[in-house]
Amino acid sequence: MARDSSKTRRRLIAAADGLFYGQGIRAVGVDAVAEAAGVTKRTLYYHFASKDDLIAAYLEERDLPTLGRYQGMIPEGGAPAARRIRRIFEQLGKNAENPRWRGCSFLRAAAEFANLPGHPARVVAARHKRRFEAWLEEVLAADGFGEGAALARQLMILLDGAVAQILIHRDPSYALSAADAALTLLKRANKSKKRRS
Amino acid sequence: MARDSSKTRRRLIAAADGLFYGQGIRAVGVDAVAEAAGVTKRTLYYHFASKDDLIAAYLEERDLPTLGRYQGMIPEGGAPAARRIRRIFEQLGKNAENPRWRGCSFLRAAAEFANLPGHPARVVAARHKRRFEAWLEEVLAADGFGEGAALARQLMILLDGAVAQILIHRDPSYALSAADAALTLLKRANKSKKRRS
DNA sequence: GTCTATATGCCGATAGAC
DNA sequence: GTCTATCGGCATATAGAC
Missing domain, CATH: 1.10.10.60 (Homeodomain-like)
Structure with a gap:
């Protein structure tokens, strides 16, 4: 084997x-x-080979399943992007209510190894976040959003910002504040989408 | 002594x-x-008394100076809130260009002690973030924003989200993406402010 | 208030048998 | 592939002299 x-x-x-x-x-x-x-x-x-090797394997193992969990929890491709995005934030809030929830493993690893930019854990973590951002861009594109790249970045910022605040205050309601902000950003982007078409 | x-x-x-x-x-x-x-x-x-005691003192020492540094870097109270808020994000981007920048000490402490909600470091970190959020609300209120509490929360989410992304990707430009999002949120809030007056 | 010396245990990692 | 046994080092914390 x-x-x-x-x-x-x-x-x-x-x-x-x-x-x-x-x-x-x-x-x-x-x-x-x-x-x-x-x-x-x-x-x-x-x-x-080493603990670092094990750490990398631990995060690697979480990469695709973590993304897949978010992909599975939102409505199918036909739904408007706004509804699909909102679901992501709502689900984050629900997840955070689990007492075993400890924030984002990738963010926490980056925080623990903040002084080691080349550490395997950092490499895997950065790749995961890039992947997540790219997926958000796809979700936006599927609903005809232009300039999806910039908007996807802002959604990532809101998402991880919400995770950070929830962890700090142990208050999942920050996910809803972030959802509101996300929908506001989408609404404005929507306007320019309509204008362009 | x-x-x-x-x-x-x-x-x-x-x-x-x-x-x-x-x-x-x-x-x-x-x-x-x-x-x-x-x-x-x-x-x-x-x-x-212990290392934990030292850790708490370390974060305590950073609390007010960290807030003060942000308070000192934005234009005086007379300026519009939008300009003052934008400056905060711009300054974050500049700070992050320093090679010794390692993100937010309070966030990183919360991440390191994610399993110890009552740890002194967590208590100090949560209080610092509450203080920061309250200050943002004051900045908004000084420019006549109503519903400043909800907006201040969203700005905190954007700010710490930007910090997280910058740390993960080692790319300070996320601060500018967050600034754009913040100004968009302010603009929409501004409308309701005008409507109300 | 600061020192030398130490207690006790866990850290990551390895030698060599089977 | 898994084991027992162990390496040298560093972890937090303390005893007791000055």
């Missing part, structure tokens, strides 16, 4: 996911990850 | 500031802080 998909490796990543997301990456030692996975530390180091 | 203002204590906080902000709180040991301050670890523990 290829090392990339071995059962033990997957269990280690799952254990790392629970611990790193739950308590923070630097706060969790490799001993704890190995124990949670039911193997020894030596086995962990057979599957991963 | 009172313990709260002793010279050694202040030097320890200054050393902690440089190291915690530069490298992250959990990434820095108390040994490093003591050495940077030119004292031994034992002296550090004379002035602070």
Whole structure:
């Protein structure tokens, strides 16, 4: 069996996911990850070259599923972009009500390794956010928005800004404030869309 | 001399500031802080009950000066709120160009201690953000904006969202995208202000 | 108030057997 | 591929002299 998909490796990543997301990456030692996975530390180091390697795998594992979860929660492509975007923010608010919610794993990793721009975790995190922004642009484009790139950026800012405020204040209602702002921005962009057509 | 203002204590906080902000709180040991301050670890523990106590003092020390720096950089009270708000975002972009910039110390602390809602660092961070939001509301009110509380919240979301994106992508231009969004929101709020008067 | 010296335990990572 | 055993180092925190 290829090392990339071995059962033990997957269990280690799952254990790392629970611990790193739950308590923070630097706060969790490799001993704890190995124990949670039911193997020894030596086995962990057979599957991963270093803790940094494990961290990268942890975030990599979250990349597409995280995006997919948002993609799955919004109405189908036929719906107006405004309704689809609003759903994203509403769902963020709902997610944040879960007591195990701890914000965005990618943002938190970037914060923990703020002094290491080349760290594998930073690379994966940046790529994830680029992917997310590109998807938002697609959602806008599907409803005929022009200049979708600039607007998608602003939606990303609102989304991660809401995550930050919710985490700071432990108050999911910031997601609704962000949703209002997003709809206002969409409304203005809509005007120029109509004008152009 | 009172313990709260002793010279050694202040030097320890200054050393902690440089190291915690530069490298992250959990990434820095108390040994490093003591050495940077030119004292031994034992002296550090004379002035602070624990590392958590030192962390709280580090953030406390940043609270008012951080707010004051933003207050000092915007045009005087007579200027329109739109111009004053825009300046805040522009200045954020300029600050982020400094290679030593590492995002917001309060956000990063909240991210590092995401699993400890009652941690002293979280308490200080939340209070700082509340203070900042209240100040934004004052800026809006000074220019006759009604419903300033909701708008101030959205500006906070944009501001911290921009910080997050800049940190992730190491691209200060997100500050300008956020500025555009902020001005759009202000313009719509402005309308209702005019209508009401 | 500051020092030297130390307690105790966890950190990431490795040696070598099976 | 997984194990037992262990390395050297650093973590937070403390004892007791001066």
